[in-house]
Amino acid sequence: MFRSLSRLAIALSLCLPFATNAQTRSSASAKPRLTSSPTLSEQKAIRAFNVAAQNPLQLTAFLTDMPKGGDLHMHLTGAIYAERFIEQAVSDGLCYSPATRRLFKPSATTRSLPPQPVCGEGNRRAEDALKDQALYDTLVNDFSMRSFVPSAGVSGHDQFFATFARFSAVNQSHIGEWLDEIAGRAAAQNEQYLEVMHTPDFLAAAKLGYSIPWPSTPADPAFNRTGDATGTTHADLAKLRDQLLAGGLRDMVAPDRQEFAGALDARNRIEQCGTPAATRACAVKIRFLYQILRGFPPQQVFAQTLLGFETVQAELDSGHPNVIGINFVMPEDGYLSMSEYHRQMLMLDYLHSVYPRVHITLHAGELAPGLVTPAGLRFHIREAVELGHAERIGHGVDIMYEDLPQALLKEIASRHIMTEINLSSNDLILGVEKQWHPLPVYRSAGVPVALATDDEGVSRINITHEYARAVLDFHLSYSDLKRMARTSLEHSFLSGSSLWAQPDSFTAVNPACASQNLGADDPSPKCTAFLQANEKAAEQWQLEHRYQLFEGSQP
Incomplete structure (x- = not known):
């Protein structure tokens, strides 16, 4: 949780390059209307979204900047791109078996300085991939779904779950x-x-x-x-x-x-x-x-x-x-x-x-x-x-x-x-x-x-x-996506009470912050105390602040 709510806008201005100080001031001064009717800033975001949604590339650019709350379903090793595993396999001195399509730790190294892995006949040193594009591409494909095409007896399900064993030798x-x-x-x-x-x-x-x-x-x-x-x-x-x-x-x-x-x-x-x-x-x-x-x-x-x-x-x-x-x-x-x-x-x-x-x-x-x-x-x-x-x-x-x-x-x-x-x-x-x-x-x-x-x-x-x-x-x-982002934090396992007065109802906030500008960086002492005591509510408040910045930046 942030130590001082008054510093929230400063912290966010460093991590949200599309928000300006002027936007921060204008959005923070707007009174939120906690009804189903969108605010003026939200209406601008809706219009910008509707335009962007006509083209997948424009939509992706718009959504990249849109606040998204949290990701509650993410496996750590599955979240890492193959390129990172290749880099780390090289630093770990691992070998690669074309037969099993897996990295493995060598049983011996050379006496040279620096020592090199002894990988055995038919196998390759992981570092070879940095000099052999075909091998590099093979490793990326083995460690992910890139370029995968189902074939007889090998489904997407099979490829997906097989990847984890293939890069598992990378050191924890x-x-x-x-x-x-x-x-x-x-x-x-x-x-x-x-x-x-x-x-x-x-x-x-x-x-x-x-x-x-x-x-x-x-x-x-x-x-x-x-x-x-x-x-x-x-x-x-x-x-x-x-x-x-x-x-x-x-x-x-x-x-x-x-x-x-x-x-x-x-x-x-x-x-x-x-x-x-x-x-x-x-x-x-x-x-x-x-x-x-x-x-x-x-x-x-x-x-x-x-x-x-x-x-x-x-x-x-x-x-x-x-x-x-x-x-x-x-x-x-x-x-x-x-x-x-x-x-x-x-x-x-x-x-x-x-x-x-x-x-x-x-x-x-x-x-x-x-x-x-x-x-x-x-x-x-x-x-x-x-x-x-x-x-x-x-x-x-x-x-x-x-x-x-x-x-x-x-x-x-x-x-x-x-x-x-x-x-x-x-x-x-x-x-x-x-x-x-x-x-x-x-x-x-x-x-x-x-x-x-x-x-x-x-x-x-x-x-x-x-x-x-x-x-x-x-x-x-846009409103559907915004609701999903709010839902992600509402159902996070963070400690404390929710910012919202009723579960999954994003129309009224907890009484401690009910009279505040939603997501403002200068809430009242009562609201500040509530946010400091409830980690979940604090993250939800920050999400609302991010929406102020984002929606206020739309043309």
Whole structure:
């Protein structure tokens, strides 16, 4: 959170080059009208948008500068462009196997100075790519969806998920550089907040989990309708938790917390945050989601999930959390992801009862007909919200194939459970194009939605691309996009109360700031105190200020 609200305009003028001081003054002096009627400045932005929307290139330029709030669905390694991985593979002295299309660490190096990797017959040094354009192009294509064309037995889904293993040998010591890359890209697009999924070290927890037999208590048939629920009574899981904690799992929390903190410290050093030489990227706030791998046996998944909950709980207890929630990842159509899905939701049901402050967002419904059996499309989103206690749903593509979909839509709308929309990812992985995408269904049902990138590096996109795609594919208006940007911060896991008086209703602010110029840089002492005490509201106030600047700059 900013230390002094009176300095907000100064900070933003450094990171928003299209705003002038005159625009700052004129926009800050305009009284906001918190109704459905647009302000004069907003009307100018709407006219400019409508003109730009006639041409994709003009639209992209307009949307690049438009404030976008946050990206709540972003995998860290998937967000990094292949070119960065090649650069780091060279610095790490890695090798590349054309046969497996993967980077790997050499088992030996030459005695020369500097030492060079010994890669073996048929393999290449990563540094060769800097002198061989054909090899460089091959690596970019292997590490992303660039130039990919589906062929017999190899789908976009296969290529997409295969990329992660291919660049996984790049050393985790580069994590600060990865954060700098995504923060810099976000800043260049007038984005202010990222919730980034990352998996810290959990191997010791997995080993411990496998050392404890999974309980064999059969489940009540009422809880066994959609998959195996053996060993998932609260009593069974409580006993497992006690055994894991007694085995030293809690000792693994501090190293995981340090991994997250160290990554952010490295990013701050790279960007020189807090110094006169600070880059624009410093203005982008980053928080982590603890990423849990769902495609493994229950012993490992429960142990890693417990470690995730313990880590986030410790972060929250610290009062300055870097890690604020958990998410389950890996292809949802995988055998273990499918066969263990119900049991995993029951694990979350128990752990939520023990750690109710830990936020949960879940990949659910990242499925399409033909990818799994029809029965496999019928329950994932419902169980994520009713058993898994998901506050947000990632993807949610198969919503209309679920049992009683209209009732489910009504339920998640009434409970204000947001759907994280990943248009390019859904197209590239699932083959779900605009006429089959449920975004219009969610919007018409009143379900809160926000656009996200998922894996912008692998997909070769950015958040502006997703905004433009939403406009071109679904004919969204400027007001629609502005609502999505506001929704992203409304459903962030940042601490404290919302700026808005009612959930997902962006027409009246919290009484503490009700009489203020919305987004002004000089709010009253009462409003200032409220913003300083509520990190979420402070970010939302900053978004409104950015809209003042942006809309006031339109011709």
